[in-house]
Amino acid sequence: xxxxxxxxxxxxxxxxxxxxxxxxxxxxxxxxxxxxxxxxxxxxxxxxxxxxxxxxxxxxxxxxxxxxxxxxxxxxxxxxxxxxxxxxxxxxxxxxxxxxxxxxxxxxxxxxxxxxxxxxxxxxxxxxxxxxxxxxxxxxxxxxxxxxxxxxxxxxxxxxxxxxxxxxxxxxxxxxxxxxxxxxxxxxxxxxxxxxx
Amino acid sequence: xxxxxxxxxxxxxxxxxxxxxxxxxxxxxxxxxxxxxxxxxxxxxxxxxxxxxxxxxxxxxxxxxxxxxxxxxxxxxxxxxxxxxxxxxxxxxxxxxxxxxxxxxxxxxxxxxxxxxxxxxxxxxxxxxxxxxxxxxxxxxxxxxxxxxxxxxxxxxxxxxxxxxxxxxxxxxxxxxxxxxxxxxxxxxxxxxxxxx
DNA sequence: TGCATTCTTGCGGTCACTGCAATCTTTCAC
DNA sequence: GTGAAAGATTGCAGTGACCGCAAGAATGCA
Numbered sequence: 398x399x400x401x402x403x404x405x406x407x408x409x410x411x412x413x414x415x416x417x418x419x420x421x422x423x424x425x426x427x428x429x430x431x432x433x434x435x436x437x438x439x440x441x442x443x444x445x446x447x448x449x450x451x452x453x454x455x456x457x458x459x460x461x462x463x464x465x466x467x468x469x470x471x472x473x474x475x476x477x478x479x480x481x482x483x484x485x486x487x488x489x490x491x492x493x494x495x496x497x498x499x500x501x502x503x504x505x506x507x508x509x510x511x512x513x514x515x516x517x518x519x520x521x522x523x524x525x526x527x528x529x530x531x532x533x534x535x536x537x538x539x540x541x542x543x544x545x546x547x548x549x550x551x552x553x554x555x556x557x558x559x560x561x562x563x564x565x566x567x568x569x570x571x572x573x574x575x576x577x578x579x580x581x582x583x584x585x586x587x588x589x590x591x592x593x594x
Numbered sequence: 595x596x597x598x599x600x601x602x603x604x605x606x607x608x609x610x611x612x613x614x615x616x617x618x619x620x621x622x623x624x625x626x627x628x629x630x631x632x633x634x635x636x637x638x639x640x641x642x643x644x645x646x647x648x649x650x651x652x653x654x655x656x657x658x659x660x661x662x663x664x665x666x667x668x669x670x671x672x673x674x675x676x677x678x679x680x681x682x683x684x685x686x687x688x689x690x691x692x693x694x695x696x697x698x699x700x701x702x703x704x705x706x707x708x709x710x711x712x713x714x715x716x717x718x719x720x721x722x723x724x725x726x727x728x729x730x731x732x733x734x735x736x737x738x739x740x741x742x743x744x745x746x747x748x749x750x751x752x753x754x755x756x757x758x759x760x761x762x763x764x765x766x767x768x769x770x771x772x773x774x775x776x777x778x779x780x781x782x783x784x785x786x787x788x789x790x791x
Numbered sequence: 792t793g794c795a796t797t798c799t800t801g802c803g804g805t806c807a808c809t810g811c812a813a814t815c816t817t818t819c820a821c
Numbered sequence: 822g823t824g825a826a827a828g829a830t831t832g833c834a835g836t837g838a839c840c841g842c843a844a845g846a847a848t849g850c851a
Binding site: 438483484502516517519520521523524528541547548551552554555558559561562565566579582583585586588589590591592593 | 779787
C-alpha cells in the first residue's frame with residue numbers, strides 16, 4: 398500500500414486523471430455541450446469506446462471527486478465522539494471537509510461553472526448528493542439521540558442544504574470569506590431554528 | 595376564460611393529457627426504460643416527432659405537474675401577511691400545498707415509483723426543485739426579516755428538504771399519516787433547531 | 792371561401808452510451 | 822524466460838433520445 402499497487406493500477410489511475418484534466422480543459426475552452434466524448438477521446442489518444450471504461454458518463458467527468466468527498470464526510474462523522482449531540486457532530490464533520498475546499502478552489506470553481514451551464518450535470522450532482530443524504534441519514538439513525546428515521550433524514554437533508562449554500566456563496570462571492578466559516582454560519586442559523594425571524 | 599379558449603387549445607391540452615396518461619400506464623406496466631418514446635407515440639397515434647412538441651423530454655412526462663405545484667407554493671406564500679415571520683409563512687404555505695397531496699395520492703405514488711427506479715427522472719426532479727428553491731429564495735429575500743440573500747437561500751433549501759422528507763415518508767409509510775401533519779412536524783423540528791438533540 | 796396561422800409529420804442527422812468479440816498487454820506461475 | 826490466465830483496449834454495429842428543417846394538413850378568422 399505504501400509503494401504502488403502494481404503498474405497496471407498506476408497506469409489506470411494516471412490515464413483516468415489525464416482524461417479528466419483534458420476534458421475539463423476542453424469544457425472550459427469550448428463548452429460542455431460542444432465537447433463530444435469523441436473529441437475528448439481523440440485528445441487523449443484513446444478510442445472513444447475506451448472512454449466509457451473510465452467514466453460511466455460524460456457528466457461524471459465533472460463530478461469525479463464526489464465519492465471521495467462523501468467518504469470524507471462519513472469518516473469525519475464516524476470519528477466524532479458517540480456522546481456528542483448529533484447536530485454538533487454533523488456541524489463539525491461538515492466544517493472539516495469545508496476546510497479542504499480552499500485548496501481545491503480552482504478545480505471547484507471550474508466544475509461549478511460547468512454546472513451553471515449544463516443542466517444535466519447539475520441534475521446529476523444533486524442526485525449524487527441525494528445519495529449522500531441517504532448514507533448520512535443511515536449513520537445518523539444509529540445515534541442514540543436520533544430515534545426516528547425521518548428525523549435522521551431531515552437532519553441529513555438540512556446539513557446538505559447548508560453545505561450547498563456555503564459552497565455556493567463561497568464560489569460566487571469574493572475571496573474574503575472562508576468555507577468553514579460559511580458552513581458554521583449556516584449550521585448556526587439552522588441550529589437556532591432561524592430564531593431571529 | 596370561463597368558456598374554453600378555442601378549440602385548438604383544448605385539443606392540445608387533451609392530447610397532452612392523453613400522452614401523459616398513456617405513457618404513465620406504459621411505464622407502470624413495462625418499466626420506464628423499457629418504454630421508448632416511439633412506443634408511446636405509437637400508442638397515442640401520433641408521430642414520434644410530434645411527441646417532442648408536447649414534452650421536451652421523456653423524463654418530463656413523470657414530472658408534469660411540477661411547474662403548477664411551484665406556482666401554488668409561490669401563490670400561497672405571496673398570500674401570507676407581510677408582517678408574519680418568514681419561517682411561519684413558509685410553513686403555512688407548504689402545509690397548504692401538502693393538503694393537495696392526498697387527492698393526488700395515486701398519481702404521486704406512481705410517479706414516485708418511477709423515480710425510485712429511473713435515476714435520470716430522479717435527477718431531473720431534484721433539478722426542478724432547485725429551481726423552486728431559487729424562486730422561493732427570491733421571494734423570501736423581499737421580506738423585511740430576511741435581510742441576507744444567503745439566509746433566504748438557506749431557508750428555502752431547508753423548506754424544500756422538509757417537503758421532500760414529508761412527501762417521502764407519506765408515500766412510503768402506511769396511510770395512517772397525513773401530508774400536512776408530516777410537513778408541520780418537519781417544520782417544527784427544524785424550526786426548533788432540532789433542539790432535543 | 793380564401794388566407795394566415797399553427798400543427799403535424801417525415802427525413803436526416805448528432806451524440807451518448809451499450810454489448811460483443813477480437814486483439815493486445817500485463818501478470819504471474821513455473 | 823516462457824506460456825497461459827487475467828485484464829485492458831479497441832472496432833463494430835446498434836439503440837434510443839432529441840433536434841432542425843421544410844413540406845403538408847388542419848384550423849381560425851375575415
